[in-house]
Amino acid sequence: MKVEHIGIAVKSIEEAIKVWCDILGFKLEGIVEVESQGVRVAVLEVFNGVKIELLESLTSDSSVARFLSKRGEGLHHICFEVKGIEKILLTLKSKGIKLIDKSPRAGALGNKVAFLHPSSTNGVLVEIAEAGSLKV
């Protein structure tokens, strides 16, 4: 599994871009709205193929809104790219990993994704995403 992206919860994408792009120098690939999840996502490119996703909430009850309300801005999740997501979910479940998504759903960029529950992974929200078609 390789790291596909790191998600960061932010209050305002526009303000965060001033830091992560204008100062730290990451390239903005695009901004997408994912209404089904109530988030707006800015995708930044990092040198070794890893992306950073800046996540802004579009609604007051999205998971990003709840995170911001509880913890403030900060690291939200890691996404690993996998091949054969359905089989991997079954394997992880059989080994005792608690799943948020028992079967894949459509991710921000149209690909198949699933989240593992942080209670099984040392407090880390882990996303797995099927390799391929991860384009903005």
Next chain:
Amino acid sequence: MKVEHIGIAVKSIEEAIKVWCDILGFKLEGIVEVESQGVRVAVLEVFNGVKIELLESLTSDSSVARFLSKRGEGLHHICFEVKGIEKILLTLKSKGIKLIDKSPRAGALGNKVAFLHPSSTNGVLVEIAEAGSLKV
């Protein structure tokens, strides 16, 4: 800048290894103790050159201990590999980024590292590390 590693604060490295290595399949490269920072670090290899560091506190007053006490286990920091860390720190400071380390110090693996203050980077603890000599 490329992502060098992602740091995860955990209560017990041995317990965390059961999840991240035995179930999720990452390879354990080694475990080092960094007494100056009061932490024990397990370095895991991820496919695209990014590492995961599982961080366990050796003392009750380390920054990892404070993080665990405040937030519980979870994503702790991201480290980016850079070239010319001293110049980069000066540039970041001149652009208004608050620095935890105004000059580099020795990191877990003997390389030059510095931390940026999360208040300047959307709540994310960012480490930068000089490229090269990042070996366990």
